[in-house]
Amino acid sequence: MTINQIQDEIIEEFALFDDWTDKYEYIIDIGKKLPPLSSEYKTEENKIKGCQSQVWLHAHMDGDKLLFEGDSDAVIVKGLIGLLIRVLSGQKPEDIAKATLYFIDKIGMSQHLAQTRSNGLASMVKQMKLYGIAFQAKQEVK
Amino acid sequence: MYKVFDVLEIRKDFPILNQTIHGKPLVYFDNAATTQKPQSVIQAISEYYQEFNANIHRGIHTLAEKATAEYEGTREMVRKFINASSTDEIIFTRGTTESINLVAATFGRQQVKAGDEVIITTMEHHSNIVPWQMLCEEKGATLKVIPINDAGEIILEEYEKLLSERTKLVAAVYVSNSLGTINPVKEIIDRAHAFGARVLIDGAQASAHLDINVQELNCDFYAFSSHKLYGPTGIGVLYGKRELLDSMPPYQGGGEMIKEVSFEKTTYNELPYKFEAGTPNIADTVAFKKALEYVNEISKPVAAEYEHELLTYATESLQEINGLRIVGTAKEKISIVSFVVEGVHHQDIGIILDTQGIAVRTGHHCTQPLMQRFGIPGTTRASFAMYNTKEEIDKLVKGLHRVVKMFR
Numbered sequence A: 001m002t003i004n005q006i007q008d009e010i011i012e013e014f015a016l017f018d019d020w021t022d023k024y025e026y027i028i029d030i031g032k033k034l035p036p037l038s039s040e041y042k043t044e045e046n047k048i049k050g051c052q053s054q055v056w057l058h059a060h061m062d063g064d065k066l067l068f069e070g071d072s073d074a075v076i077v078k079g080l081i082g083l084l085i086r087v088l089s090g091q092k093p094e095d096i097a098k099a100t101l102y103f104i105d106k107i108g109m110s111q112h113l114a115q116t117r118s119n120g121l122a123s124m125v126k127q128m129k130l131y132g133i134a135f136q137a138k139q140e141v142k
Numbered sequence B: 001m002y003k004v005f006d007v008l009e010i011r012k013d014f015p016i017l018n019q020t021i022h023g024k025p026l027v028y029f030d031n032a033a034t035t036q037k038p039q040s041v042i043q044a045i046s047e048y049y050q051e052f053n054a055n056i057h058r059g060i061h062t063l064a065e066k067a068t069a070e071y072e073g074t075r076e077m078v079r080k081f082i083n084a085s086s087t088d089e090i091i092f093t094r095g096t097t098e099s100i101n102l103v104a105a106t107f108g109r110q111q112v113k114a115g116d117e118v119i120i121t122t123m124e125h126h127s128n129i130v131p132w133q134m135l136c137e138e139k140g141a142t143l144k145v146i147p148i149n150d151a152g153e154i155i156l157e158e159y160e161k162l163l164s165e166r167t168k169l170v171a172a173v174y175v176s177n178s179l180g181t182i183n184p185v186k187e188i189i190d191r192a193h194a195f196g197a198r199v200l201i202d203g204a205q206a207s208a209h210l211d212i213n214v215q216e217l218n219c220d221f222y223a224f225s226s227h228k229l230y231g232p233t234g235i236g237v238l239y240g241k242r243e244l245l246d247s248m249p250p251y252q253g254g255g256e257m258i259k260e261v262s263f264e265k266t267t268y269n270e271l272p273y274k275f276e277a278g279t280p281n282i283a284d285t286v287a288f289k290k291a292l293e294y295v296n297e298i299s300k301p302v303a304a305e306y307e308h309e310l311l312t313y314a315t316e317s318l319q320e321i322n323g324l325r326i327v328g329t330a331k332e333k334i335s336i337v338s339f340v341v342e343g344v345h346h347q348d349i350g351i352i353l354d355t356q357g358i359a360v361r362t363g364h365h366c367t368q369p370l371m372q373r374f375g376i377p378g379t380t381r382a383s384f385a386m387y388n389t390k391e392e393i394d395k396l397v398k399g400l401h402r403v404v405k406m407f408r
């Protein structure tokens, strides 16, 4: 599936919820189920600076696909990371680099990208795209 | 006006409270960060711009005179509010943070030398830590920290041990924004004075809840912000004893703070204008007076008694939450409850409470060293003002039950 197909799928899933609590329960569930990042990747370099919760992101190539793993000590953020991974992990670096992540707004979670939340989600999105650009450049050099 | 304390009447004075968040009535429990503003304050700001906006002090026209009179009227009101002996001792700043920085940049630069010491407490807000760190670094002085016990109270015996002839300044918070602890500032001040040290009190949290009498406290400096006192943002106060303010160098240079300027030499204006360079925040200063009038009208002790009732009620009700631990259990507290819930990150608590319309603060509350002292990254903090109710606390408790169910 393409990035946008996955985004549309997520938007459809969220359309089923009419209550904020239901949405968050779903996200919490994703957060709880997201496999923890192994401790060797929970390094300072992989840490995304956020004010309130700690967020880690690890990226590596598998063939021509860029894979992401992530973690956080706060569950809702971890659930949102889970959604980002579902959308972006396993895609080509160039597609990640140019992706527009409209699903965050459509599912009503854009406030988590706002400055005030300081939960590092905006930095997380930025970092994922930066990885896309970096690995794309690396491939081109080869 | 308010013969008996009627919270429902008071709520009517705060238009912002009457709204829903995510479809639920707003429960505003973030009062330690900033309080909401009564209608009289909101109205005063627009009245100023609609009726008498003019630059103050230098004008001879009617509007300038009116604006100046209102602006200076607030200064007199502030003087009374903290019982300073003269309006010369009341300097307007942007807030507590700027007041503290002003003292560090003037008194601090002038008085603190290499080898000297500045003493603060473990529970200081970053704005009463960083300016002193910067000063100590610049001067080769040392910053000393008064330890606290597990309840979140200053250990006075340890404080005594830190004091010496090298102590130039003690900078202490009156009321902790993270714990609610009311510190024994009178003792802190008296003991510092015995060593010839000066004392700055951070009154950011205290001023809305406690009666402030700077002459009785005998503090040398007292800093606070209007916005935590039902007034506008962007305006605050530094009180300083006249003899100190007189001997201190100016803070910023510019208009208003001068007597005469030539390219060879400038002489400075009298107190308090010496420390107020440039056109000040006139509108908010004028409106600040309405906030102080409001607090006086309700009567601070009456409001404080009610807020204490809320504190007691919340402290008891929160015990029902499984795994909840209150951080900050001092004997003397204002209406702030900080807590951690086992197995649930404070950020998750804050997000879910927000979906219930409940506004709390989560994180380190700009007191990271204090959080380190308790070995926690942060807390969830509910802080109550006079317009909050027990029913709202019930909603918080209900919301927390829900949180626990969702995350465990």
Ligand SMILES: Cc1ncc(COP(=O)(O)O)c(C=O)c1O
Residues within 6 Å of the ligand: B032, B033, B094, B095, B096, B097, B098, B125, B127, B128, B173, B175, B176, B177, B202, B204, B205, B225, B366
């Ligand atoms: C104890 C304390 N000191 C200082 C400050 C800083 O006040 P302001 O941001 O108004 O300058 C605060 C505000 O959070 C506070 O609670």
